[in-house]
Amino acid sequence: xxxxxxxxxxxxxxxxxxxxxxxxxxxxxxxxxxxxxxxxxxxxxxxxxxxxxxxxxxxxxxxxxxxxxxxxxxxxxxxxxxxxxxxxxxxxxxxxxxxxxxxxxxxxxxxxxxxxxxxxxxxxxxxxxxxxxxxxxxxxxxxxxxxxxxxxxxxxxxxxxxxxxxxxxxxxxxxxxxxxxxxxxxxxxxxxxxxxxxxxxxxxxxxxxxxxxxxxxxxxxxxxxxxxxxxxxxxxxxxxxxxxxxxxxxxxxxxxxxxxxxxxxxxxxxxxxxxxxxxxxxxxxxxxxxxxxxxxxxxxxxxxxxxxxxxxxxxxxxxxxxxxxxxxxxxxxxx
Ligand code: GTP
Ligand code: MG
Numbered sequence: 352x353x354x355x356x357x358x359x360x361x362x363x364x365x366x367x368x369x370x371x372x373x374x375x376x377x378x379x380x381x382x383x384x385x386x387x388x389x390x391x392x393x394x395x396x397x398x399x400x401x402x403x404x405x406x407x408x409x410x411x412x413x414x415x416x417x418x419x420x421x422x423x424x425x426x427x428x429x430x431x432x433x434x435x436x437x438x439x440x441x442x443x444x445x446x447x448x449x450x451x452x453x454x455x456x457x458x459x460x461x462x463x464x465x466x467x468x469x470x471x472x473x474x475x476x477x478x479x480x481x482x483x484x485x486x487x488x489x490x491x492x493x494x495x496x497x498x499x500x501x502x503x504x505x506x507x508x509x510x511x512x513x514x515x516x517x518x519x520x521x522x523x524x525x526x527x528x529x530x531x532x533x534x535x536x537x538x539x540x541x542x543x544x545x546x547x548x549x550x551x552x553x554x555x556x557x558x559x560x561x562x563x564x565x566x567x568x569x570x571x572x573x574x575x576x577x578x579x580x581x582x583x584x585x586x587x588x589x590x591x592x593x594x595x596x597x598x599x600x601x602x603x604x605x606x607x608x609x610x611x612x613x614x615x616x617x618x619x620x621x622x623x624x625x626x627x628x629x630x631x632x633x634x635x636x637x638x639x640x641x642x643x644x645x646x647x648x649x650x651x652x653x654x655x656x657x658x659x660x661x662x663x664x665x666x667x668x669x670x671x672x673x674x675x676x677x678x679x680x681x682x683x684x685x686x
Pocket of ligand 2: 412413424425426
């Protein structure tokens with residue numbers, strides 16, 4: 352492993368740039384999808400307002416964070432002003448309201464980690480999950496979207512990493528691998544760490560955006576129009592970055608001691624966060640700090656079996672990027 356870490360990137364890496372960009376382009380959702388999403392959102396608002404005239408619907412996750420591929424499901428947060436002591440009751444009522452309209456497969460999942468109502472709209476063909484008062488998710492979605500506006504290479508890298516993770520079956524939190532949200536944070540952190548840096552650390556700058564959600568202060572610099580040249584002195588291409596990303600997670604990252612932190616734009620130690628031992632189900636085998644809920648490790652879903660699967664997949668990807676004559680096929684081969 353030590354030997355591999357020292358290794359130079361393959362000399363023909365530039366040859367991989369065009370095919371990787373072509374894959375990225377093919378994953379971008381067409382414009383009509385946005386229109387359909389807005390159509391569905393308007394329909395849902397109309398239905399929800401009958402019961403809760405003060406309610407607001409906020410889309411979050413990949414449908415608005417700029418990291419959504421074509422035909423993704425949409426995530427919506429129903430923000431109710433009232434204090435809620437029984438989420439299940441609200442979800443069941445919501446399911447009832449939606450059921451009576453033409454929506455299909457309406458289902459209230461009241462026992463999930465994040466309780467939701469699921470549904471499918473037959474008119475637009477879009478599936479969606481609605482949760483209640485999960486405002487932090489709306490705010491971290493804005494953070495991701497703001498990072499995406501700074502340098503185009505983030506979106507390119509993240510699309511390729513997400514596509515790889517879905518193809519290889521390592522984007523399934525219920526099976527102990529990582530969420531899309533975690534992979535995007537890994538990409539942001541990786542680009543913050545390049546020299547020269549490709550992304551800044553927005554939470555370390557002047558705070559132009561500031562909200563308090565669930566007693567957590569969410570504050571950062573969001574005047575991204577002032578940062579559109581930020582990464583321009585770094586000339587790395589997407590092929591070099593994909594190579595570097597997998598090489599880092601295969602052979603560079605110190606799994607025993609390190610936590611990646613987008614909040615600080617650096618690596619911090621497990622010691623410092625007291626993430627050194629297993630507490631309950633939190634094993635901290637791969638540590639990814641949530642940018643706002645800083646006591647939250649997005650690697651908490653990973654167990655002693657799935658950490659091996661994950662690391663073997665990172666190594667496989669790194670080796671393909673280094674040695675394979677045709678990486679763009681092999682990398683995304685279904686598992
Ligand atoms: P795909 O649906 O796979 O395309 O990706 P996605 O961007 O929708 O990501 P995902 O389904 O993993 O998560 C959707 C949104 O939920 C994220 O953008 C976050 O806002 C939020 N989210 C997901 N997981 C967590 C978590 O563990 N903690 C917090 N705070 N928010 C989360
Ligand atoms: Mg999603």
